[in-house]
Amino acid sequence: MAPDVIRVLVADDEALVRAGLRLILEATDDIDVVAEAENGSQAITAVLRYRPQVVLMDVRMPGMDGLSALKEINRSPGSSKVIMLTTFDLDDYVHAALRRGAAGFLLKDTAPRDLITAVRTVAEGNAMLAPTVTRRLIDAFADRRSPDVHAARERLAVLTGKERQVAGAVARGLANNEIARELAMSETTVKAHVSRSLAKLGLANRVQIALLVRDSGPY
Structure with a gap:
């Protein structure tokens, strides 16, 4: 093996x-x-x-x-x-x-x-x-949190426009193939955007991205 x-x-x-x-x-x-x-x-x-x-x-x-x-x-x-x-x-x-x-x-x-x-x-x-x-999971946490909108938006400001679009789609619970269809990009590109966003934001997974986007207000 x-x-x-x-x-x-x-x-x-x-x-x-x-x-x-x-x-x-x-x-x-x-x-x-x-x-x-x-x-x-x-x-x-x-x-x-x-x-x-x-x-x-x-x-x-x-x-x-x-x-x-x-x-x-x-x-x-x-x-x-x-x-x-x-x-x-x-x-x-x-x-x-x-x-x-x-x-x-x-x-x-x-x-x-x-x-x-x-x-x-x-x-x-x-x-x-x-x-x-x-x-x-996002909905459950959203009901319990009092988000700091300004702080969340400041953190998300490090993302590019495309990365923010992908992050917004992640926050709506879309899978990579669904995001790819919606934003007219390949799944490989979607994965790359997610990976870069995680690194830039210092987050561990998609759920944390989604919660941060939710904290930032309407997306």
Whole structure:
């Protein structure tokens, strides 16, 4: 196995789901599923044994669930990055997963291409959230915050016009392909704008961009 191949652990209590995820991921040249687990306890053991870079883990599993396993996995420094998977787009799961250090949160109906992108993105050290999850999370935080509009606008002033357009689209929860269509640019260009914006603003992920844009007022 080449040294740059991404090592992945798949944790889900349904064998068919695990098989499907393995089939999707191993259709690429740069991802290898090194182990599977049926519950949170098995996932923790597998992480210690196989040291995967990324864990795809179901939220709801018998015995120890995914959220409990996530908390244990993230107690170790330099631990695997965990992407939570669920069929349920529920705020409680999203908030709990993010509080416990999840690097991503995807719905199980995520398109195969987006799943692969998520694994690669998280392996590179970035966060990845499903667009629908992003929208709900932004709305939830917006209800609780009293934004400093002036400060937010000052921070966003470092972005170019195109970067601000992309940031505004991110704040509306659009995925990269949707942004590309709306702004008539390639997905590669959209990704580049997002990456540069994160670096300029000193932010970690798309959700933080979205919240900053929301704080700045109408977009």
